[in-house]
Amino acid sequence: MLIPDNIDKFESHGERLLYIKFKNDKSATKFYVLHSVFTNYHFKNITGELDFLVLAPGHGIFAIEVKHGGVRRKGGTWFYENRHGKVTATKKSPFDQVSGTMNSIRAFLLSKLADKKENYRFSKILFGTGVAFTSMNEFVDFGQEAHSWQILTRQSMKLPVYNYIDTLSKGLHNQHKRKSWYDVNLSIPTDKDCKKIIQILRGDFDIDYSEINKIIDSDYLIEEHTKEQFHLLDILNYNDRCLIQGPAGTGKTIMAIEAARRKILAGKKVALLCFNRGLGLKLKKSLEYLFENKMERSFSGTFHTFMSDNTKLASPVSGDDKTDFYKETLPFEFLLQNEYIPEEEKYDLLILDESQDLITPFYIEVFNSMLKGGLKDGSWVLFGDFSNQAIYLNNPIESINLLNEISTFTNFPPLKINCRNTKKIASHNTLLTGVDKPDFTGKSIDGDSIVDVFPSKNKQVECVEDVMKELLKEGVPIEKVTLLSPKRIENTFIKDSLFVNELISNGLTFSTIHSFKGLENTIIIILGFEEITSEESKRLLYVGISRARQKLYLILNEELKHDYQKIIDKNIIKLSE
Template identity: 30%
Template sequence: MARMIPPLIGDDAAPGERLVFQRLASDPASEGWTVLHSLDLAKHVRQVQGEADFVVIAPGRGVAIIEIKSHERVARGEDGQWLLGNKPPTPRSPFQQASGAMHTILAYLRGKRIDLRGIPVVYGVWFTHVRARAILPPSPEWHSWQLLDRDDFRTGAARAVLRLLDKGREHLAKHIPAMASTTPGPDETTAKALVAALRPRFELGAGSADLRRNRNAQLSAFLREQYEALDAMEGNPRVLFTGPAGSGKTFLAFEAARREAATGKSGWLLCYNRALGTYLRDHSSGAPGLEAGSLHSIMLRITGLQPPEGANSDFWQVNLVEASLERLLDGDLARDYLIVDEIQDLSAPGYLDVLDLMVKGGLAGGRCLLFGDFERQALYGLHDGRNELATRIPGLVSYTLTANCRNLPRIGAAVELLSGMSPGYRKFRRQDDGVQPRYYWYSNPDEQGQLLSRAVRELRDEGFELEEIVILSPRRSRSAATQCKDQWLRPLLAEAKGTVAPKGRVRYTTIHAFKGLEAPAVIVTDIDDPSVPGFEALLYTGLTRPTDRLSVLATKDALAKKLL
């Protein structure tokens, strides 16, 4: 099966793109391919900006750029205008779109000094919901082999792409004699170079601000190395990936789920935290056979229970667990693989009993990939969780991630200093931009409220969108955000729930609730009582959430000694 980048496709993708993505990801004939989805083309050869829906890199066969059209109505008027679904008529042909994307990519790759000689690079248009080859008459504007349609799903998506590549090479050979006399490329080495050059442009779509462009380029460069962690552990059925916050564990969990789902097997992608569970569910929808979410949400679903109003820990940790065990013992609900993010929060005996019944072969004999940070992010008192896992899973293989790919180095240095992190990060993957974390000292709640408004304004003035800013507090009630009185800021606040940030709103939540998530700019508030249980773990978790900007609202008594 093909390697898909990004590993999962979002809910907002067009239906045809989702269909092609899923079929290529699960087609055995695409083994060894790399398929890149939704490439932003910032320097398009014919327009201000464009996009390539799919780029297929098939070693030994060529490279295909494919434009996807999901419309159920496709026609071309006598005036030459294209009629696609309910969209207004347009003179711009889908084939022109695909051609423009191909030439833009070729120019980009040549600029990277990648040798494209002997590599067939072709383009085509896939009309996923109509029999376009029967509807569209022959035209000098495209070749018949460049047209893919609904019928191609019956014979196989990979087979349709191979037809495009092979016919395209035959066409190129008529005009480029050297193409016919050489073994088709790319070879394995060149294919890897192509992926390395293009992958950063796919894995994180560039934003309009320079800050976001720089962040995306740096983060995506690191992700190449993260794939190697999974590759190294591929032969081990049960692996525990450990590492500090920011070391890419959630990304690896997504990629692991994508790889497992691509084999046609069924599985779970689980976590403890509700907001993270919502994020996992929303960003993994469409992966065949995969169900994602928080363990508690899955237990509620399989038992049919509803939490009572004001449900306490007895319901969540005892009643719900016992009901889930009964349901799992009665029914055939076990799946082929189990992937758990933030496993340190689910290492209590009751939760592990549930997880044991959710995977075929159990924890000791099934396919289990676990991701966690047992040193700093065990916020729920499960400090012996790693020992509990070792007891449940004899011979559990461990892989340690030590590099920070999320935070700018100055943020990471603040994390090490303020949380007493020892040892610190082995290295930082991102380049520092010279901006220090900001500290706002307050002496009373009213002063903190004023400083919170100032912190948000300063981030906005620096170029951050309001939806890129998250306010975190160790307090569930009476936090700086919930008590905000500022007339400008208060209407802009929205509680974070793990879903897509609402446009033009500043999200707020607790540090506990945002665990496992990240945001470009984070403001940590209410740091005034170092005597609360788990203070350093809470501080560590909150401080590691931002990718680019960290602001801290604290009393000097709480942090000044750490900063001296």
């Protein structure tokens, strides 16, 4: 049991990794894991904080300090380097730090137990410490400062986290078992003891037991790379040109951002580009901190923004003119203005996310002009779904043929593990669009059932309003919900709802499916389809459904119910393949 169990922001990436390990380890479900335990009752300092306090019935109580990033010790001073390159130094070792805070919390607990018998019982429970070095690949001997069994490394994190707690328990009990005060029975906490400790400590931190935790699981799970994805990122170091394909939800965008981050930190000039505006904003935001740290030579965002910033050309107002402008006028002007750009000013690496929307003859010429060595001899990585998500360009096979004509590249086997959607959402996508059933890991969430309703045309607004009212009643933050439609809002029945429009002005998002490509949200409500049988509708449904992480609503005209059931009956066999 994690307390709290809905954290989406962490002080360090290492804490995030360990939190995920505790959350997903089924063998550790009987542990009570408190994250970020703060105390005002520290022996030596004004305050103190534990990264994790693990109450393990049958094992012991363990305080765990997490250190992520670069760590070194020189002349008795410890140096820590974070992901931004900032180095901090301290004379206090992490083992001393966690021990001091743990003993302070233990003393606080005992001070709250007025009953002598109860105080005696809890004074016999063993409290131990450990330090997780989540960036350290191999074990380092820390000498007299720590026992080997106290240390968790990147290698040992490949095992269930239960193994680490069990190792801490055995090490702690072996350390004390020969001491006169040690009692093998009293030293081990029961489940009742652990619950009592939680009750005492609860005032020191905020525990969220709200209903929302049953609806929205922690969003950080989406960012957990599978072993397959980590493997591919490592392989990028040995292949100059790569095409990485995969269906929606397999983590392509996360991988693209991570690949860019690694190369930028290595001093490379990187262009991370996409087609969609919403996704472009996400890419830009994800790497902004690097640009703030004097790495502004690189670029992340939409391809069109990249060209517009370079040429200083403004987009026309009308829709038809815009299409021609972005397809031909803007790239042509970019080529004219950058015809004689020196090779040393070009980009070292080009990364395209949702690349199936960007491989056109005109765009290819721009890529050739901006990349050292061009597409033929330069370094590039293309992430895309060339089978299902090409809703801007309708012939993805032609795009791959274009690439084959230009250069040789490594075309990796497609990503298969879905790390975004619940099993029920991904399975429903197969039922409704006919796409192949994705693979899941043992950690994948089964999730809530899909809610599909078929109101008459004059009841659709009321239906959406009812769904929103129910979600708000359950305490779902409004920004966790997105309404998706194949049409703009002014062309849907939503435009007539004062209630929904007020919610939109307060943080609820409405988007066309086209504009939401590459993005996601906890809860997705799909509406506005006039038909669901054409290839175009299937592509849009595929993209729309795959945006939902935890909960999916389909609100469709009652006239579509027959087609809906017919499609599901046809595709249901795919779930057994």
